[in-house]
Amino acid sequence: MLSREALFLLNNLLFISILVVCFWGVVFPLVSQLFTGQTVTVGPPFYQAATAPLFAVLMLLMGVAPLSAWGHSSLKTLGRAIWKSAVAALIITVILFFTYTNNPIALVGFFLVALVLLVTLQEFGRATFARVRAQNENIFVAFWRLVGRDRRRYGGYVIHISMMLMAVGILGINLFQVQTQGTVSTNNSLSLSGYTVKYDSVAQFPGPDGQQVTRAIVSVYQGKNYLGDLYPRIDYYPTEQQNMTIPGQRSTLKDDLYIILVDWQPAAANGATFKIFVNPLVNWLWIGAIIFLFGIIIAAWPDREVERIPAQMRSIHQADKQTDSRQASAAD
Amino acid sequence: MKKLFWLSILALIIASLFTSIVLAQQPVPTPSDDEVNHIAHQLYCPVCANTPLDVCPTDACRQWRDLIRQQLAQGWTEDQIKQYFVQQYGVRVLAEPPQTGFNWLIYILPPVIILAGAFVLFRALRMWTKPVPVSAAPGSNQDALKDEYVARLEEELKKRY
Numbered sequence: 001m002l003s004r005e006a007l008f009l010l011n012n013l014l015f016i017s018i019l020v021v022c023f024w025g026v027v028f029p030l031v032s033q034l035f036t037g038q039t040v041t042v043g044p045p046f047y048q049a050a051t052a053p054l055f056a057v058l059m060l061l062m063g064v065a066p067l068s069a070w071g072h073s074s075l076k077t078l079g080r081a082i083w084k085s086a087v088a089a090l091i092i093t094v095i096l097f098f099t100y101t102n103n104p105i106a107l108v109g110f111f112l113v114a115l116v117l118l119v120t121l122q123e124f125g126r127a128t129f130a131r132v133r134a135q136n137e138n139i140f141v142a143f144w145r146l147v148g149r150d151r152r153r154y155g156g157y158v159i160h161i162s163m164m165l166m167a168v169g170i171l172g173i174n175l176f177q178v179q180t181q182g183t184v185s186t187n188n189s190l191s192l193s194g195y196t197v198k199y200d201s202v203a204q205f206p207g208p209d210g211q212q213v214t215r216a217i218v219s220v221y222q223g224k225n226y227l228g229d230l231y232p233r234i235d236y237y238p239t240e241q242q243n244m245t246i247p248g249q250r251s252t253l254k255d256d257l258y259i260i261l262v263d264w265q266p267a268a269a270n271g272a273t274f275k276i277f278v279n280p281l282v283n284w285l286w287i288g289a290i291i292f293l294f295g296i297i298i299a300a301w302p303d304r305e306v307e308r309i310p311a312q313m314r315s316i317h318q319a320d321k322q323t324d325s326r327q328a329s330a331a332d
Numbered sequence: 333m334k335k336l337f338w339l340s341i342l343a344l345i346i347a348s349l350f351t352s353i354v355l356a357q358q359p360v361p362t363p364s365d366d367e368v369n370h371i372a373h374q375l376y377c378p379v380c381a382n383t384p385l386d387v388c389p390t391d392a393c394r395q396w397r398d399l400i401r402q403q404l405a406q407g408w409t410e411d412q413i414k415q416y417f418v419q420q421y422g423v424r425v426l427a428e429p430p431q432t433g434f435n436w437l438i439y440i441l442p443p444v445i446i447l448a449g450a451f452v453l454f455r456a457l458r459m460w461t462k463p464v465p466v467s468a469a470p471g472s473n474q475d476a477l478k479d480e481y482v483a484r485l486e487e488e489l490k491k492r493y
């Protein structure tokens with residue numbers, strides 16, 4: 001029941017389940033309209049509630065499955081392989097509880113992320129050091145050859161790592177995003193999550209593509225530290241009669257600050273409306289996406305083509321070789 | 333003197349009247365953009381499909397946000413405001429279908445399919461891992477076949493080496 005084959009099948013069941021949930025969410029408004037004539041909206045709360053537990057189990061599988069054996073695994077063998085990583089992940093979660101968050105969903109998420117990362121790194125480390133000992137290779141050479149010999153497996157592990165980094169970003173933006181909106185006059189400021197955004201000025205000028213640009217200049221402070229100016233703007237395209245909102249953005253590994261010039265009221269010196277978002281950890285989503293591509297390249301890199309010789313040809317080749325060797329020995 | 337007394341009483345009454353009028357007209361604190369957005373984010377624009385009301389840039393949505401602000405200023409609760417929009421524009425303004433009648437299907441069907449899949453998988457795994465019973469008759473037959481095969485192998489080996 002805990003063999004790798006069984007876990008692979010469970011993994012497939014989870015993927016199909018996520019597909020079923022999303023497909024049903026997408027087609028339900030049509031089905032509802034068809035049978036009842038009533039239009040409904042199926043928005044983000046449905047998808048988040050329905051897929052979050054499935055993704056959590058999928059993450060747990062990413063932690064457990066690499067340690068299971070083909071054909072046979074029991075709770076005992078798996079437990080023996082995973083306990084060190086599980087204890088370390090638990091310690092990390094406790095540290096996060098005291099230093100970062102007490103949100104139970106976030107803590108479960110961070111525990112799973114830590115578990116999968118530790119298990120994957122442990123798998124890389126164990127196999128590399130085994131190679132260092134057995135083949136007497138330098139650690140880097142051993143690592144390179146290890147990945148090269150089983151690219152699909154280790155490419156898959158790189159993808160696991162990337163998934164966990166993405167999970168950090170998704171947990172951050174879903175559970176810790178904060179936002180505020182307010183209208184301020186010049187030299188006044190809005191504050192959010194340790195950031196202070198001061199409205200300096202606004203200007204309107206024609207843009208290079210025939211659009212009318214309304215651009216505000218705001219100074220961003222963290223506490224009393226001046227971090228720099230940002231330029232949120234709204235571009236109005238008169239031909240299409242459409243607005244395009246381009247946020248002022250500051251991005252770090254800890255969080256992203258987005259400032260949007262909201263068109264609730266026309267921006268002017270006596271007042272402009274800003275919407276400010278602080279999106280914690282969201283950069284890890286993009287870092288994870290880049291590592292994900294890297295993992296795919298490792299896994300899908302084509303194998304060196306094996307020279308194929310048909311059976312009949314092979315026998316002729318062998319006969320030729322034998323003749324050659326006989327001739328050589330005769331010459332000796 | 334008496335006249336002055338009555339005049340001052342009258343002045344006091346008029347002053348107190350004005351004070352109460354002024355107090356009664358003191359504006360209820362205007363709800364902030366964040367309070368409006370908190371509710372608008374949970375409602376979907378009845379005109380543009382799948383756009384939350386807090387970010388929709390159309391004039392209609394701007395008016396609806398102003399309406400939410402007015403309703404909040406009048407002391408309406410979040411549920412009352414949502415209910416008002418549902419009555420006016422239908423359940424499509426809610427982010428999720430209400431849990432009534434036909435809409436139950438959206439909540440029931442995915443778990444049922446997932447549990448059915450899990451059950452099928454569990455049965456299949458049980459079947460594959462169940463040890464195959466070994467009966468006496470085919471076993472002896474197999475042994476005989478095996479013996480015959482081994483004997484032939486031995487014979488071939490003897491012939492060649």
